[in-house]
Amino acid sequence: MLKLRSGLSFVSAFLIKAILVRIESVYVNITYVQDAVAKGAVCLDGSPPAYHFDKGYGTGVNSWLIQLEGGGWCNNVTSCLARKGNRLGSSKQMVKLLPFSGLLGNKAGFNPDFYNWNRVKIRYCDGSSFTGDVEEVNPATGLHYRGARVFLAVMKDLLAKGLKSAENAMLSGCSAGGLAAILHCDNFKNLLPIGTKVKCLSDAGFFINTKDVSGAQHIEAYFNDIVTTHGSAKNLPPSCTLRMKPSLCFFPQYSARGIRTPLFLLNAAYDSWQIKNILAPAVADPRGLWHGCEADIHNCSSIQLKIMQAFRSEFIQTINGLGLSISRGLFINSCYAHCQTEMQETWFRSDSPKLNNKTIAKAVGDWFYDRSPFQRGDCPYPCDRTCHNRVFDPQEHPLI
C-alpha cells in the first residue's frame, strides 16, 4: 500500500516536472553548416558543425546570445576516438531538436533580459573547447582536430544571418563551453562592428590549476595533453601565450587577465566537475573513498569537507588573482553545482540560487545592460540556503 502510494506520488511528481519543462522550454531545430566542410571546419569525425537557432523578435531582434555547448574534452587519440561515434564528436549523432531553457528560454517570465534575443546554441563536437587546428588527418584514425575552425565557420554563418548588424551580443557557454567563452571572448568581439555592445559570460568554465588529493598536478598534465593533441596553442589568447608555457593558457586564471572584453564569471566554488575531476579524480582516489562525497555533498566526511573548504579558498584566491576590473561580473556561490544558466531552476525562479538577494538571471542582465555591476560571493557550505546542490548516481564517474 505504502509502496503503491509513494510510487504514485513519484509518477505524479515526474509528470508535473515533465509538464513544467515543456512550458519553460522551447524545442529548437538543428542547422548544419554544410559549407564549413570545404574549409576543413569539421567535427572529430569529419561531419559538419551544427547549431540550433531561435530567431529574435520585438526589442530583441538585433540582439544575439551565442551559447557554446559543453561536454568535457578529449586529450589523446584514445579518448578522441571514443567520441567519434557519439554526439560529442559527430553531428551525425546529434538529436535534431534541443530544448532551450534558462538563459535560452523564450518567455519573459522565465528569462527577463534575453527571452526575445536571437538565441543560438552551438553544438560541441571537437573535444578542445573550440581551440584545435591540426591540418593533418591521420588516415588510420580519421580524426579531425579542428575546433578553432569550427568556431570561425559557425560565426561566419551567423554573421551572414544577421549577427553582423547586432546591437547587443553575448558569447556564453557552460563547462568546456564556458571555458571556450573566455578563450574566444576577444575573438568574438573582433568579429563584430565597433559599435556593438559585446560581453561574455562563462558558466562553470573557470577550471583551476591545482593539486589533486594525492598531491599530483593531474589537471595540468591533462590540459597539456589536450593542447598538444589538438594543436591549440596558436589559438589561445596571445596575451597569455607570449608570457608563459602555452598549454597553461588553457587555464582561465592565466588567460582571462589579458581579455579586454567585459567578462562575467559565474561558478560554484565547489564546482562538482572540478571536485570530481580536479580535486579527487579516480587516478588520485583508487580506493574510491571520495565516491559517496562526490555523489552527494551531504555525505562528505568532516575531513573531506575540510579539504573542499580549502579548495573553495583556493578557488576564490585564484579569482581574486585576476586583479580588479570594474567591468568584470562575478557570481561565485558556495554550492555543489556545475552549470547554472541553462536550467530554469538555477537561472530564474523564486527558489533559485541568489547572492545579495539576486538571481543569476538578474545579476547577469543588470551587468550586461550596465544597470548595476555585480561582484559577489557568499559564506562557506552549508551556509548558503539558496543552493541547488547536485546529487549524482554514485556509480557513474565520467570525465565530462
Ligand SMILES: *[C@@H]1O[C@H](CO)[C@@H](O)[C@H](O)[C@H]1NC(C)=O
Ligand atoms: C529540422 O531541420 C532538419 C535539417 O535542417 C530538417 O530536415 C527537418 O525537417 C527539420 N525538422 C523540423 C521538425 O522542423
Ligand SMILES: *[C@@H]1O[C@H](CO)[C@@H](O)[C@H](O)[C@H]1NC(C)=O
Ligand atoms: C588517454 O587519456 C586517458 C584519460 O582521458 C587515459 O586514461 C589514457 O591512459 C590515455 N591514453 C594514452 C594512450 O595515453
Ligand SMILES: *[C@@H]1O[C@H](CO)[C@@H](O)[C@H](O)[C@H]1NC(C)=O
Ligand atoms: C549518503 O548517505 C545516506 C545516509 O547515510 C545513504 O543512504 C546514501 O546512500 C548515501 N549516498 C551516497 C551517494 O553515497
Ligand SMILES: *[C@@H]1O[C@H](CO)[C@@H](O)[C@H](O)[C@H]1NC(C)=O
Ligand atoms: C529580495 O528580492 C525580492 C524580489 O526581488 C524582494 O521582494 C525582497 O524584498 C528582497 N529581500 C530583501 C531582504 O532585500
